[in-house]
Amino acid sequence: MENSILDIIPEIPVAEWMANFIDWLTDNLSWLFDALRDGGDAVMDTMTELLLVVPPIVFIVILTAIAFFASGKKWGLPTFTILGLIYIFNQGLWEPLMYTLTLVIVASLLSIVIGVPVGILMAKSEVANFIITPILDFMQTMPAFVYLIPAVAFFGIGMVPGVFSAVIFALPPTVRFTNLGIRQVSDEMVEAAQSFGSTASQQLFKVELPLAKATIMAGINQTVLLALSMVVIASMIGAPGLGERVINALQRAQVGPGFVAGFALVVLAIILDRTLQGFNKE
Amino acid sequence: MATKVEVQNLVKIFGKKEKQALDLVNKGLSKEEILKKTGATVGVNKANFKVEEGEIFVIMGLSGSGKSTLVRMLNRLIEPTKGSILIDGENISDMNNEDLRRVRREKISMVFQNFGLFPHRTILENTEYGLEVQGVDKETRQKKAEAALDNAGLLPYKDQKPNQLSGGMQQRVGLARALANDPEILLMDEAFSALDPLIRRDMQDELMQMQDSMQKTIIFITHDLNESLRLGDRIAIMKDGEVVQVGTGEEILTNPANEYVERFVEDVDRSKVLTAENIMIRPQTLRANKQGPRVAAQQMKTEGLSSMLVIDNKQQLQGYVTDEDVLAAVKSNIRNFDSILRTDIPKVSKDTLIYDLYDIIHNTDTPVAVVDENNKLEGIVIRSLVIGALAKEREEESENGE
Numbered sequence: 001m002e003n004s005i006l007d008i009i010p011e012i013p014v015a016e017w018m019a020n021f022i023d024w025l026t027d028n029l030s031w032l033f034d035a036l037r038d039g040g041d042a043v044m045d046t047m048t049e050l051l052l053v054v055p056p057i058v059f060i061v062i063l064t065a066i067a068f069f070a071s072g073k074k075w076g077l078p079t080f081t082i083l084g085l086i087y088i089f090n091q092g093l094w095e096p097l098m099y100t101l102t103l104v105i106v107a108s109l110l111s112i113v114i115g116v117p118v119g120i121l122m123a124k125s126e127v128a129n130f131i132i133t134p135i136l137d138f139m140q141t142m143p144a145f146v147y148l149i150p151a152v153a154f155f156g157i158g159m160v161p162g163v164f165s166a167v168i169f170a171l172p173p174t175v176r177f178t179n180l181g182i183r184q185v186s187d188e189m190v191e192a193a194q195s196f197g198s199t200a201s202q203q204l205f206k207v208e209l210p211l212a213k214a215t216i217m218a219g220i221n222q223t224v225l226l227a228l229s230m231v232v233i234a235s236m237i238g239a240p241g242l243g244e245r246v247i248n249a250l251q252r253a254q255v256g257p258g259f260v261a262g263f264a265l266v267v268l269a270i271i272l273d274r275t276l277q278g279f280n281k282e
Numbered sequence: 283m284a285t286k287v288e289v290q291n292l293v294k295i296f297g298k299k300e301k302q303a304l305d306l307v308n309k310g311l312s313k314e315e316i317l318k319k320t321g322a323t324v325g326v327n328k329a330n331f332k333v334e335e336g337e338i339f340v341i342m343g344l345s346g347s348g349k350s351t352l353v354r355m356l357n358r359l360i361e362p363t364k365g366s367i368l369i370d371g372e373n374i375s376d377m378n379n380e381d382l383r384r385v386r387r388e389k390i391s392m393v394f395q396n397f398g399l400f401p402h403r404t405i406l407e408n409t410e411y412g413l414e415v416q417g418v419d420k421e422t423r424q425k426k427a428e429a430a431l432d433n434a435g436l437l438p439y440k441d442q443k444p445n446q447l448s449g450g451m452q453q454r455v456g457l458a459r460a461l462a463n464d465p466e467i468l469l470m471d472e473a474f475s476a477l478d479p480l481i482r483r484d485m486q487d488e489l490m491q492m493q494d495s496m497q498k499t500i501i502f503i504t505h506d507l508n509e510s511l512r513l514g515d516r517i518a519i520m521k522d523g524e525v526v527q528v529g530t531g532e533e534i535l536t537n538p539a540n541e542y543v544e545r546f547v548e549d550v551d552r553s554k555v556l557t558a559e560n561i562m563i564r565p566q567t568l569r570a571n572k573q574g575p576r577v578a579a580q581q582m583k584t585e586g587l588s589s590m591l592v593i594d595n596k597q598q599l600q601g602y603v604t605d606e607d608v609l610a611a612v613k614s615n616i617r618n619f620d621s622i623l624r625t626d627i628p629k630v631s632k633d634t635l636i637y638d639l640y641d642i643i644h645n646t647d648t649p650v651a652v653v654d655e656n657n658k659l660e661g662i663v664i665r666s667l668v669i670g671a672l673a674k675e676r677e678e679e680s681e682n683g684e
Contacts, residue, residue: 188394188395188396188398189398189400191354191359191392191394191398192392192394192398192399192400193411194359194386195357195359195386195390195391195392195469196386196387196391196411196412196415196463197382197383197384197385197386197387197388197412197415197416198383198415199383199415202415206411206414206415207400210400210402211400211401211402213402
């Protein structure tokens, strides 16, 4: 390695630059981050409390009913839902479940609210497509743990940095599938819309988005599952919920509790996935 | 008739070196030469034509001839590279978006090859789309859309989705949708090409019937010469982006502008295959021994005929009488046909080729009688049948033959 021609170039301080950049953001935008954290915490705490107000038995019935309709009035998914939720309750994981649910819902909603418009922008503008595609690639390939570091720097520890990192991690599928869904709308549909004198927004809302719906929903489905997986990882920076139990078990090398909480996450993932898929099929 | 649509020097170039290619187009180079020199494709090469109000103007060409590009420039689904499109004297090609939208909403509707129906909307919602984007209130637009569907006999299906209907019905919806906002111009892009031949023939008939009452200006794109001849008041033939001939069906058949048109026409020239028997119809006849001028006058009046054939009791052709002669005879109280019977009617056998009928039918005002070797009348051939025969589909012919 010594005397290699590559040694001529001194080590570039990329890490330092990045750290400086994050420091600069933290220093100069701390008012914004603080406001976001306080607001976000308030919203999510309230939401979790509301979810916890609902008696578990009512909650289980409601979710089972939703699963029943989502699966096209078949019994497989509702049976799984009811048994799975009873298991979670039985294992004393109801409160962590509600925290996890809150985090997943908030992260997913934010991803959709940001992701769908960005996807539309990419579908309509080649320039936007050209710029945003590599950013999405970056977001998806960067190891998820790395997002935890700036999240802590901006928001400290807790739910808000968890949601922040989950949104970054879960956003790309919604953006990509929205873009794809709109681009897949056939030329004849677009021509038909235009030939009757549709404005751009009429074309988008009356024709393109309805036709792209199934594809966009597939993206949202992925986003929800990715948000769930990131919410678990975010427990390492203090996000409460089922992930917290998993991390605790990991740190103490407790196989039993680790499996119990891990299995609860699997149950939640399957219920979310199948229910969303079921609604998408309709 | 007034000119409704006028296309002047319309050019469309696809590809990067647009300017360079345009220069070459102006120098009169062909599509192939320009592709070789610049890599740009000439979609439409200096098209010029006028469409009169109320006519069916057919643009015919094989795939790649630029006909679909041309029709899409008329409502600017495709932006023209150069040239102008005048609709009622208004230049579409340099209109701003708002004016263009107004023209699309009020003046021009389009019917698509694969129907272009929105799968997520019901038949009724599809039909009211054009009115919906104009901001017409729900009640009014539903009423209009229902009327358009009723007209096409589709009202019972209004709450179904497009994929629940057959192709023919879907295209009727496509047509009803296009007509719902009462446009002046209808662009039909290979509208019947995706339908099977029998349905296609029905749709052509329906279109012509509708056209009789509504008198829209219709620009119809097709690759099918038979369809052009059936529908078109005038036909433009396109090749390699150029309009090579514009004329009536008869003009194009009898006087092809160049070798290409000739070959095109030759492919479907079935006049050398079909005979008088294939196209003759049962005539309205008068019996010389039983009927006189009064009966003749009455029948001509009710049937709207200008002449009738006269036969004897053995079905043998005697000749024909004209309406003027019959009326004169009635006035002067003549009771039989002897004095007014004309015998200069052309006779052919049922094996005569349609090709050979051309000259005969061209040189006479009367129908051509089809007789057997005993001069027994078997049928008549009139001019429109000869033209119609050329537009017939093979499939339908076998069906009619059964």
